[in-house]
Amino acid sequence: MIKLQDFLGIADLELNKYKIHFARGGVRPEEAKEVFYVGEFQSWQERQTKKNFEREYVISLIWVEKNKWLYAGVYEVNHSVKPKPIESPKDNWKGWKYKTIKTNVQEDMIGRVVFYYEKNFRASYPCLELEPSNSIEPRNMEICKIYEERLAVDDFTGFDEVNISYDILKVIVNKKIKSWYNALSKVKGIYLIVDTTTGKQYVGSAYGENCIFSRWESYVNTGHGGNIELKKLLEENGMEYVKYFKYSILEICNMNIGEAYIIERETYWKNVLMTREFGLNLN
Secondary structure (H helix, E strand, O other): OOEHHHHHOOOHHHHHHEEEEEEOOOOOOOHHHHHHHOOOHHHHHOEEOOOOOOOOEEEEEEEEEOOEEEEEEEEEEOOOOOOEEEEEHHHOEEEEEOOEEEOOOOHHHOOOEEEEOOOOOOOOOOEOOOOOOOOOOHHHOEEEEEOOOOOOOOOOOOHHHOEEEHHHHHHHHHOOOHHHHHHHOOOEEEEEEEEOOOOOEEEEEEOOOOHHHHHHHHHHHHOOOOOHHHHHHHHHHOHHHHHHEEEEEEEEEOOOOOHHHHHHHHHHHHHHHOOOOOOOOOO
């Protein structure tokens, strides 16, 4: 099998020029994959909590599932521009903003090649020459899969598996991804929106034309879909706060079911999850 060092064509004497970024979210490991899907990985990676990119190049590998890492490119760090201190008071985040340049190293394989690596150490930014005591050398990890096309937003796999961020929902709606549209536009149902910064929940229902798809389209267009508490959150924190919302489905209903029944089931879930008392539902 092809090893990472050979795949990138890096000579032994050049190893000390590289760091690997095992990219995953701090709270949700799938965060890095999501920003890659929506085309924002480079800018996301350039925001670092510490001065992690002090070598010439960064090899970016994105967590996709246990021990599987997607190749996201090699980036040259522009050291002529010093990392800029940045902060986001709204979510109490401080860090550094780097300037990087995506190289053309195996550019046609970005988003297609997956490496298998059992990472049994904590560091997310190891040097390429690292020789860990409890893992194989990162430079010797091997390719386990090559996709014919670059990975994009996953196809719809089932109502009970829906748990997506606003950014992913935006791609689904704007591109009208066929598998998602066909599924969400043909069922009425009860859905859940969670503010991932506070854990507060909002229960809503969809029973109009194009059902859940149409209702969620309104969230993409406005951020709040007309809901008072969600609108209030965006007014207080700015529209960018939508990135903290996640969307899932609690229950689906046949298209022949009447509106009254859907509202009854919505009330049921509000009571179960206590979203009036502790969440984002007002009625």
